[in-house]
Amino acid sequence: MSVRVVARIRPLLKAEAEKDQILSIHEGSDGKPQIVKIPNPKSQNEEYSFAFSAAYGADISQQGLFDAEVAPTIKHLFQGFDVTLFAYGVTGSGKTHTMRGGKLLADRGMIPRLLSSIFRKSKALEKSSHGKTTVDVLMSYYEIYTDKVFDLFEPPEKRTTTGLPIREAEGGKTVVAGLSEVPCSSLKEFEFLYDKANANRSVGSTKLNAESSRSHAILRVKVTISTATESRASTICAIDLAGSEDNRRTGNVKERMVESASINKSLFVLAQCVEAISKKQSRIPYRESKMTRILSLGQNNGLTVMILNLPPTKAFHLDTLTSLNFANRTKKIEVREVENEPIFKGPPRPPSTTNTGVVRKPLRPLSNISTNANILANKEAQIDKEKPIKLFSVYADKSHTGTGRSVPQKSSPLKRTATDMLASFRPLKQPRPTTSTTSLLRKGPPETQKITAATLDALVERKVSEILAAREQNAPPPSAAIEKAIPADVQARLDSIERRLEGQEGERAEGLSYLFMAKQHQARGEDFSALKMYELAQPFFPANEKLQRKIEKLRTKVIESRKSKQESAEPERCQHGQNLEAEEDVRPGKQDPKQGRRDEPDVDESYGQEAEAEADTHSDGSPPIRKKKSSKPSDSTSKHCPISASRDSPxxxxxxxxxxxxxxxxxxxxxxxxxxxxxxxxxxxxxxxxxxxxxxxxxxxxxxxxxxxxxxxxxxxxxxxxxxxxxxxxxxxxxxx
Ligand SMILES: Nc1ncnc2c1ncn2[C@@H]1O[C@H](COP(=O)(O)OP(=O)(O)OP(=O)(O)O)[C@@H](O)[C@H]1O
Missing domain, CATH: 1.10.150 (DNA polymerase; domain 1)
Structure with a gap:
């Protein structure tokens, strides 16, 4: 079964004009709206058509989209299949609106509706079985911000600089270690937890979106259905990806620029993964970014639905075309429809005790049958595979093939009750490393410190060419290593070697990826972004004089260009305005009569009684509307450094x-x-x-x-x-x- 891709065109915002619409929706061969048309930016008379599983215009309500695209997946979830639902699109296209939505009942997005539905179905199931079947819901919610993973159930001040580590578990599945798992049993509880966690999400203002997500947010909901004899868990991941950004238009500086570079890099890697999958290449570059490792598109089992969010106007013409092309490739990705195995309950096992007398949780097989060719091809994975399974509860979350195994107890000390969460909002966590990047760098291994200019260049070249080289790679992935028991002392040594390897690899890879991005920016003539990236790379290669010289040269160039821009600030600003007008003078080939301004909020009855009661308490219902471009900086929260274009002093x-x-x-x-x-x-x-x-x-x-x-x-x-x-x-x- 392939990834289901559905397009959603957002309504015009206040600042957008009807005449600027460029997208239109048309019926497919079966008479259903499935085709999105967009004019060729270079030739007004030509149109490109993209066919998807479904296409929705500005008039689709949140409820309508949910009923058509998300509700059917819940049935599969309860049948033991995993589901991945993610929103993709350029910044400001409506991903967060689609996934999270607004506070008004009618505006609530796919995620709250999904949870509402899960709770309703759970209750119905428990009721119809007269209590013989129970359903437990556990949630994890995290963000990937500047390629680091942070638990959104944790307040930002608890974050470590390195974020949470991610690991490949058995079968190539990627898991986040140390993530909170919060039980949740009602929509009210969920809304409290979710809204509070969203306040921890990294959001910032750009010229293209007043409330732009600066991170990819992943909500993972694990549903465990238990009877007296068996128990089966399946997971739904709802992902709100950050949007790609054109920094010539966002007006990003400083932190925003670094965030943007990281967002763009991860989306670039995602596009490469999709391309590699669609071309059936043996090496998929998942490992190049944490987002792609976690999303594991094409490697995960179950159902995958991608909502392609599209802004309707020509201001986003090229970005929209890129998104449509990406979606067109994604829809061809095949996903295996594999049901999670049930765990059969047997007589309780005698507790295994260690010398210290500590009662351990029984080890559970972790895996599913998916394999990530890329991961398996990697040596690290080999080390991983030879290790026995760890006790992290988040690892043991999928297939549990063994028999006679006890179901995880609700009272596990690894989990908190929702009541605890509501009281203190401090989820219990697994221990995680707290070493800061700076200290790692200072104490870093001598090899990293002594890297020479020549080797650095070679490494960067290698990194750049890796993607291309991968295409030539035809070697089949090595078969999965057979798990075997390893004595504790050997395991401890393996763990320590792995940690050392990971530390070096991670740091070096991070430094190299900044260099890689710097080169990309420089090639596009984006000197300021390139400078930022080189500066970010520098601590990873402190002794590299060539890099230092490059930074100084670029810094001087940037300062000089700022100076000259500043001198001609006034006339330049006028010209800039004119250029924008000229650039936007591409007439749409056709306009969709269906698309119009947003309708009044509709009545959303099926969201559930609980939500209705809640909804009245939210006074601030209106979603933030993108403001008109102004010469004043729109970011009032973050520290702002003015750039020359917005300066007034002549x-x-x-x-x-x-x-x-x-x-x-x-x-x-x-x-x-x-x-x-x-x-x-x-x-x-x-x-x-x-x-x-x-x-x-x-x-x-x-x-x-x-x-x-x-x-x-x-x-x-x-x-x-x-x-x-x-x-x-x-x-x-x-x-x-
Ligand atoms: N279907 C819709 N109905 C009404 N308003 C919408 C819709 N989709 C998007 N919007 C509005 O458009 C603006 C941008 O949407 P949103 O913040 O969801 O974009 P995004 O794709 O998540 O952007 P970013 O990647 O920058 O976070 C918001 O003001 C949002 O309320």
Whole structure:
């Protein structure tokens, strides 16, 4: 069975004009709306057609979409099949609206409706069996932010810099270690937990979406149906992917840019995976990003539904075309429809005891029959495979083929009750590593530190060519290693080797992936993004002078170009406006009469009584609407560094001290000296002696992060004892440029 791909065109937003619509929906061969048409951006008279399993226009309600696409999967879930449901699309296309939705009852998205339905079905099942069948629902919710996994049931301050580790479990299945699993038994409980967890999700404002998801969010719901004799668990994963972003349009700077690079990279890898699968290549580059490892498209069993979210206007023309092409390939991916095995209950096993007298949970086989060719081809996986199964409860979540095994008890100390969660909202977790990236880097193995310019270049080249080389690879994946018992001491050694290997590989791979992205940005002429990426890569290769020189050269180039843009800020802004008009002057080939502005919220009766009662309590029902482009920065929450295009001062020599201040030549000069982190240069500045210079450099080092200062606000934000705004202003005034 192949991935079911359905398209959903979002309604026009307030700031969008009807005449700018470019998408239209048409009937397929069976008379159902299935085809999306979009004009060729280069030739107005030509149209491209993309056929999907279904296509929905702006008039489809949340309830309508749920009934047509999600509700049928619940039946399969209760029959023991796993389900993956994910929303894909460019930023601002409506993925979060589709998956999470708004607060109004009619606006609630697929996820709350899904849970509502699961609870209703569970209750009906329990009732009809007169209590002989019980249904347990466990939830995990996490995000992948800048390629790190964070538990959304944990408050952000509990996060470690490295995030949660992910591992390949038996059979190539990817699992997140140390993730909370929260039991949940009613829609009310779910809504409380879900809304609270969503507040932990990384969201930011960009020019294209006032509330843009900066991460991929994955909700995993495990449903276990138990009778007196057997128990069967199946899982549904509902994923709200972050959207791809064109940074020429988002106006992203700083953190947003880093997030964006990471989002774009993971989506790029996903597209490569899909391409590799569709071309039946033996190596699928899943490992290149955590999102693709977790999503494991084409490797997972059960049903997969992709909702392709599409913005209707020509402002997104090229992005929409890219999304349609991606979806067109995705729909061809075959997914095995494999039912999860039940666990048969037998007489309780005698508890196995260790020398310490600790009663252990019986080990359970972890696996399903899916194999990830890419993972299996990897040496690490071989090490993984030879290990006995670990005791993490999140590992043992799928097929349980053994007989005579007891069902996991509800009272497991690994899980908290929903009541506990509601009371404290601190899910119980598995231990996880807390080592920070910085400390890892400082104590890093000598090989990483001593990397030379030549080897670095070779590594980057290798990374870039890996994807291409993979296509040539025809070797069949090695067969799964046979699991065997390993003595505890050997296992401990294997674990430690694996950890060491992972540490090195992970760090180096991260550094290389930043270099890889830097090169991509540079090739596209996006110097600022390239600089950010090189700066992020730098701590991974601290002794590499070539890299250092590259960064300095690029930094100077960026500063110079900012300076010249600033000098011509006014005329440039006007021109920019004109260019945009010209760019958008592509007339749509056809307009869909069905598409219009959003209808009034419809009445959503089947969401359930519980939700209805809840809905009245949400006063803020209206979804955020994208605002008109303004010259003011829209990000009010994050720290903002103005970029030249939005600056108003025509005089670059005015030393303005507000956050909207232009980068004056003096400020630029001061920033470039600070970014050298050189005591000798800093102590030469008027008003700073050796001690202050040392404190500044120490602070810059402690502050960590590869990126340097960029604007006056960054300078004022430095928390160095004895140096406040006044000192910085006088230091700046003392500079001769
Ligand atoms: N079907 C819809 N009905 C009404 N409003 C919608 C619909 N789809 C999207 N919107 C609105 O469009 C805007 C962008 O949607 P949303 O935030 O869901 O996009 P996204 O694809 O998740 O973006 P990002 O990737 O940046 O997070 C929001 O204001 C949302 O309320």
């Amino acid at each position: 005089d670059p020599l005015i030393d303005n001290s507000t956050s909207d201040a232009p980068l004056t030549p003096r400020t630029i000069h001061l920033i470039s000296i600070l970014n050298t982190r050189s005591i000798s240069q800093l102590k030469g500045l008027s008003g700073l002696g050796t001690k202050k210079a040392e404190s500044i450099v120490q602070h810059l080092e402690d502050r960590g992060g590869a990126s340097g200062l960029e604007c006056w606000d960054d300078v004022l934000g430095l928390e160095v004892r004895g140096i406040g705004r006044k000192t910085w202003e006088s230091v700046r005034e003392g500079l001769i440029v």
